[in-house]
Amino acid sequence: MPLAVIVALLAAAAPARAASPDATARAPITTTMPRAVPTQPAGAQQAAPAASASPTAPTPVAPSIDDQSAITTGAGRFTGRGTPDDRVRVADPSTPTASVCSTTVTGDGTWACTGPVRSGPRQVFTVLDTTHDDLAPDDAAPVDVLTPPVVTTTGPTTGGVTGTGYPGARVTVDAGSASRTATIASDGSWYVSWSAGPDALTTGTWTMTATQAADPALGFAATVRSTSSSPVAVSVDRTAPVAPVLTRPAVGTHVRAQPITVAGTGETGDTVTVYVDGNPVCQSAVTATRWSCTTAGSSIPDGTRSFAAGQRDAAGNLSPVSAGRAVVVGGALTDAPSGGPTSSGGDGGGTSGAAPSSPHATGRAEPGLPGGSVRGGPGSGASGSGTGGSGTGGGPGGATGDDASGTGGGGAGARPDDGWTAATAYDAHVPSIPASVSLRTLVLVLVGVAAFLVLVAVPLTLLARSTRGRFRWRLARLTGRNRPVAPTAEGAGALPTWAAVSVSAGVASLLTLFATGIAAEPRYARLAIAVVLGTAVLAVAVVVAARWSAGPSRDAVVVRVSPALVVAALVACLLTRSAHLAPAVLLGVLIVPSVGVGGRDPLPHRHVRLPRRVVALGTDGASVRSATVQTGALLALAAIGWLLCSVSAGAGFWHQFLSEFATTLCVGGLGSVVTTLLPVAGSAGAALWATSRARYAAVATVPVALAVAVYSGSTGTHLSLATVGVTMGGCAAVAVAVWTWTRVVEPALRD
Secondary structure (H helix, E strand, C coil): CHHHHHHHHHHHHHHHHHHCCCHHHHCCCCCCHHHHHHHCHHHHHHHHHHHCCCCCCCCCCCCEECCCCCECCCEEEEEEECCCCCEEEEECCCCCCCEEEEEECCCCCEEEEEEECCCEEEECCEEEECCCCCCCCEECCCEEECCCCEECCCCCECCEEEEECCCCCEEEEECCCCEEEEECCCCCEEEEECCCCCCCCCCEEEEEEEEEEECHHHCCCCCEECCCCCCEEEEECCCCCCCCEEEECCCCCEECCCCCEEEEECCCCCEEEEEECCEEEEEEECECCEEEEECCCCCCCCEEEEEEEEEECCCCCECCCCCCEEEEECCCCCCCCCCCCCCCCCCCCCCCCCCCCCCCCCCCCCCCCCCCEECCCCCCCCCEECCCECCCCCCCCCCCCCCCCEECCCECCCCCCCCCCCCCCCCCCCCCHHHHCCHHHHHHHHHHHHHHHHHHHHHHHHHHHHHCCCCCCCCCCCCCCCCCCCCCCCCCCCCCHHHHHHHHHHHHHHHHHHHHCCCCCHHHHHHHHHHHHHHHHHHHHHHHHHHHHHHHHHHHEEEEECHHHHHHHHHHHHHHHHHCCECCCCCCCCEEEEECCCCCCCCCCCCCCCCHHHHHHCCCHHHHHHHHHHHHHHHHHHHHHHHHHHHCCCCCHHHHHHHHHHHHHHHHHHHHHHHHCCCCCCCHHHHHHHHCHHHHHHHHHHHHHHHHHHHCCCCCECCCHHHHHHHHHHHHHHHHHHHHHHHHHHHHHHC
16 A cells, blocks of 8 residues: 555656756655646546436327317318327227327427318317326327218229219319209218200320318208329220120021020120010120120010110210111020129129110119119119019129119019000001101102002002992892881981090090000000000091081081991001001001082091082092092001101100100001092092092102101011012003903803
8 A cells, every 4th residue: 555655646746847946855645646636537527427317208298289260171180288208199089099190299298190181061180199008198189081082983984973972062073164063862972964955075194173061951060172183094985885785686587495595796895685575685895896695584575576775885875776677486495594794883794694674774773683673863863673573693793874873683483564654566667757768768659659559559440440340349138138128317327526536536446555555564555555546536626627628518527437448457457467568568557538418418428528419420529629628638647657657765754655646646647648538439549530640649659658668667567578469460451351251251252
């Protein structure tokens, strides 16, 4: 120890000696002791760490969350205060265990986070400290939340746009210069359409955004409007596809076994629906321009049936229905498979094992299949559903209107819709007026009119002159052949006018329904009503025309049911049914108005009857006027019927009823007016012919031309031109032969 002290003193004194050699001698010890004190910094340095130790941690404080106004975006931003470095989270008001967002409190005791929110009124958001879970949470004041709606449609679409939003709110969808507004449904869906209207969208890509607004009626504290949704590019396609082509079965094919395979071509990606007599029976997706489906699950009645098809593209545009082709169905049914291939709902893809329901949508909605549903928005497809039969196969889903949803589930065994709204084949083959405007039709009309005048009118006139007075048709009398007939009052024995009209309409309707074929289904009850109404209108028109043209003698006009016309109608009925003609050849009027002369009964009636003196002389002006007016009335109704057949479109009970009524006016009126113009004794044609050949030709040309145009359409089943030509030529030859015998050969033999 002494040695150490000495060494230390020497070391401390060494600098002093270096600075001043005399210093050691003067104060060797006392001058170095003060210097020894500064050697304690080692002790001082040991005390310094104690002075810089960590301060005491602050006491944790409960977190807080700031109040805010309405949230109108898809993500809410929340702020507040809390214990620095603690983790906090904002709880979801609807699911407290879930978090809207979470974050760490900064050093200054504040926090902020952003997270997705859901629309709803007066929501309470709560902040919780997850580091110190013993701290009390804090609730913000109730706040209204309304996020932007969502546009779900991207296309292609015909103009309909769908999306989601808050139930009950009003959504406004903007497509640039045009906007649409709708109320959001209870399931959160909404639909708007630009398919119609002055600002309808054209084909192309449109950028759309949407906002929604909610008011206190929905529980919100005030009216709240969301911000705009993200822009969505929507593809609009307004171009309808062309009609598909049927390649199987061929025209005129006689199919004895069912189910029947139907095939053809179309636009790839489209959905084809096959119709038999206007009733959809199967669907198929078009793959590489080819499609095929079978009528399995549908029982097609025997007889001549019209097969046609239409297709729907991905946007929902419907093509025209293809021209129907006549196929004769007959024979026992084969066992149909229990179900068809399953296809996805909404597009009807694949071969269908079930028959679709009838297309009833007014906004161009594709037919749904049995068990499926169709839901369209305002201005789109109408609601509808089909009921599928039992079976193991799954049918395609209900197709949509403009981007509406559809679900499937029909099975085999379903039949086409045979309810009140289903179509029949009765009106399926009357061509429209635009479809008849063609060079082919013009040529047929010219040939038909010339053939009628040369091979029908002239020979019948020769035959009538040759046989006049040679045949006396008398019915045997049970009271004796030689008993004289007592004079009777004018019109005695004639039915009342209303009764004659009723009998005419009833008999003509029965023959019409028998000719075209009916079944025990509601749609045929509707058809019967339409046919009866049409024949009644035709009969009433003849009576009104006859009485109006009679002038002062209108009270003397009586109406009788003509046996000759009944026989002619029966022949037309049998011809239509046996040859499966479509459109049908019908007579809608079986009555003959006549005027008594000199207090006697009207003459025996054959066709549309004129006054007695007309038959005898054939040059009376009143008679010609009566013939012209009655012919014009029937022709006008037939033309109106054809016009209605051409312009009527759509589906449903009233559309089908109007179409069938119009068809009755058209074909029933044409059959009656052409029959009336035959120049046989007592007919309007005979009166016109006797007065002026030119007048007769002018009056007859229009109805005959109209009849040729209607009965020569591209659809349906018609008598071949060869058959018609041979028949007319044969009748003309017989008439000329009779005339030659009576006017040339017989007089020569007598001489």
